[in-house]
Amino acid sequence: MAYQVCIDIGGTFTDCLVSNSKGEIAIFKSPTTPGEFEKGFIDVLHVAAEGYGLTPADFMKQVDLIVHGSTVSTNALVERKTVKVGLILTEGHQDILVLREGPRKGAFQWRLDYPDPYVPRHLTRTVGGRIDARGRELVALSLDDIGKAAADFRALGVEAVAVGLLWSVVNPAHELAVRDLLERELPGIPITLSHEINPMPREYKRIIAAAIDASINPIVRTYIEKLKTALDDERFGGELLLANCVGGMMPLADMIRKPIYSVMSGPTLAPMAALALSDEPDIIVGDMGGTTFDVSALRDHQIIVTPDSMIHDDSLGIPKVDVRSVGAGGGSIAFVDEGGLLRVGPRSAGARPGPACYGKGGTEPTVTDANVVLGIVDPDYFLGGKMQLRRDLAEAAVGSIAARLGVSLHEAAYAIYTTSNHNMVAAIEEITVREGINPRDSFFVCGGGATAIHIAEMADILSLKRYMIPRFMAGLSAFGGLISDIRNEESAVFLTSSATFDAAGAADTLRRLRRTGDGFLAEAGVAAENRQFEFAFLGRYEYQSFEIEVPFEAEGGMLTDDDLPGLVEAFHRMHERIYSIRADNDVVEFTAWKLRAIGKRSGQDIWQRNTLADQAGDVAPKAKRGVYRQESGRVDELPVYEMGDLGAGVRLAGPCLVEAETFTAYLKDRHHGEIDRYGNLVVAVA
Structure with a gap:
């Protein structure tokens, strides 16, 4: 028997979802081991082996793939336990991380102290040299300044260095030269260049991404090395892939090169699972675990990627699947x-x-x-x-x-x-109403071990009409990892506008991105026939301060002048969807171009190969249990059904409870559920 495994580490439990070559899927849980996550990782594999009646050694011999969503980098950032970072900036621009993007958060909170920069001033150095917006060298790079910065960093005990020079996205020569010299002066110290980690035109987003990446680089690298050693000790000979924050998987080498893409990677897998489970256009995904409630959304059956994720007072800098978290888990005090x-x-x-x-x-x-x-x-x-x-x-x-x-x-x-x-409802409204999605017209997919207990009341508050309690709800993120693609995102700056559209320049930019994406997928071992590419641009109306991301079709990355009306209309529609207005007569500026390289993995449809048989005869509850109901103000005896005993087509009427090994669902009055052919409980609210 061949097994594929996804392991997702949560705040309380570590989830392990296992599929075999017959298409059968099982979920296993083990307590999370804070500070020694690799131990919890191996522990849950042993639990899975026991569940199949195998020794750990025999089980690991039959596992050919493990995919993993890590929380190590996220925890380091949230708990502010990152390494000491030195930052090198262009002379005269040492305050980029202090000023951020200008507007202060909470404009009317006048008592709020201005937050400290991610890298403190005493660890920031500047170097002479200047590249302009067209990539021309105006001032030669000062090698003496780089040498002095290296000496200072050595004396200060810096453990990683981030480099962010002006307009390196147009001409990276100065950043590359800085790295060459630092590698000689500071051997063994990881160095992150801003144009490589986040090639975007905005200095703050580019440089904060480089600083964050550098600050977690040794931490992520150490965790991956420990994990690999632990798996080697278990005689694991299959492939290990790590989840990234753009909704897919990356090989170990790519994650070590860009560890920032591991931040919030686990929660991004839940919307990928919802994408497969339902064909509804607008979907809300709620994942309530032991520590947090993570909420995300799909708009027009597409994952929403945001450039504005925050870590404390700072932007993450890079785009990621839009997942919002609040402290509303089963363990919330x-x-x-x-x-x-x-x-x-x-x-x-x-x-x-x-x-x-x-x-x-x-x-x-x-x-x-x-x-x-x-x-x-x-x-x-x-x-x-x-x-x-x-x-x-x-x-x-x-x-x-x-x-x-x-x-x-x-x-x-x-x-x-x-x-x-109500805490969770506020988070749902934040990601739906403010992003142009009406929750009343959306389909809700439950994830995490506790969501099905709370969804009925939340559905009533939000006026939801339908929601799903998946068969593997308690491991929804792990399920998402099991069926996710290999994904990577590349971007490049090329400024043009609808008034003076440079189709040739844009097409050349897309071709370069396509070559890079092809290289990534080839290195990941994806066959040519399994490679897909999605394109998007960052656009804004002329004189607007910020861009929005707009997907578009480009066969083979080709663009001509004839494509301009379609690009402009796509921007108008997306702007109207998000902000409720469109300005058809305004000039549209295109600032950057993006490509998502997607590698389709074999066996992603394995969960659809086994369907439930239709229910034969009536279903009786396995027991009754007293539940306090606010509607009656007393403890009422409610029927309790066993999820594993329900066949396809079974209909249940609330109030009742539905239990599985890893979750409990609570259906209230007017909530009517039906088991679909894959074993998911789909509920309609009358």
Whole structure:
């Protein structure tokens, strides 16, 4: 038997989704091991081996592919545990990371201190030399300045260097020369050049990307080396691919060259899964795990890629699949603030010690504890009964909230439950309403182990009409990784406009991008017939400050003057979709061109090869369980169905519970579910 595996490390559990050559898919979970993620990675592989009745050695011999979504770089950035970075900029422009893009965030928060730059001033050096916007050398590069910067960095104990010089995207000669000299002066120190990591015209976005990439380079490299050593010890002889933040996979060598693409890579896999699971045009994807609730959206059945992702007060710089996160996971801690108001998150109990009901030392009330008190989660059937929960500890933790608020235990638990729901609804509205998507007309796909518990109330608040609880909901991101393509994104600056459109120059830029994309896919071992290319441009109306990304068709990367009306109309439509206005008589400026190189992997349709048989006869619940319902203000006995016992075509009417080994779904009044032929529960709200 041949197996393919995807491992996604979450804040509380590490998910492992395994498919075999028969098209059968199984999900396994193991506690995450903060600080030693490679240990949790191997632990969950051992759990999978046990699930198949194999020894770890026999199982690993039969695994030919592992894909992995890493949180190492994200955690380093969020926790501010990156390495010491030295930054080299053009003389006279040492404040690029201080000034950012000009406008301050929160313009009316006049008491807000201006945030510190990502690289502090004492680690920033400037060098003489100047390239202009047309790529001409105006001032020769000062080799003495580079030598002095290297000496200073050596004395300061710098562990990585980022280089960002003006207009290096047009002529990179000076940046390349800086690297050549630094490699001689600072052997073994990784160096990131801005024109290579993010070839965009905006200095701040380009240079912040280089600084972030440099700051996590040794961390990501060390993690990959540890992971590879651990897999070698397990005698793994197959292929290992890592998830990137543009919704696909990259070989190890490419991730080591561009570690910034590992940031937020795990959550980007959930929308890729939704893309395969549904043909709906507008889809919202909610992935609620132990620490966060990650929400993303598909517009016109296309992944939304944003250039504006933030890490604390700084832009990430590079484009990534648009995923927003809030601290609303199963482990999010509830507390009463000084004003007597209940709050939930963003602080989390994490994997250690975890919610109080885990019995591992946690005492503070969490969302999971509230769900146990409400009766939604069965303490005896958590992870299919493999992990016993302590109801008494959950009640003690939630009881502290009840005492502070002066309400009953059930009322306090429901208050935690609904407060968490409203936190998630706010995140959903942020990525839909503000991005030109009406949630009422969208299809919702649930991901993560806890979303199906909360989706019914969120659907009522948002007026959603339909949502899906996938069969592998608890490992949706891992499922996305299992079926994702190999992907890479390349971009290049070429400025032209609808008034003086240079079709030949644009076409030449696209051809260069196509050659680079072809090279990436060839290096990744993708056959020519499995290579696909998608094109987009960054455009704006003349005198606008910021661009938007617009996809377009270009057969083989060819563009002619005849394509201009189509490009302009595509820009107008996208601008209207996002901002509700279009200016048909305004000049459209094209600032940069992008290519996504996609390598189709074999076996991506394996999940569709096994379909459920139609249900024979009526379905009876396996049990009944008391659940506190706010609608009635009391504990009601609700039917409980076992997901694995339901055949295709089964219809369920809420209120009821549907349990699987890795999740529980709570259907409320007016929510009617039906099992589709792939085993997913599709729910319509009457």
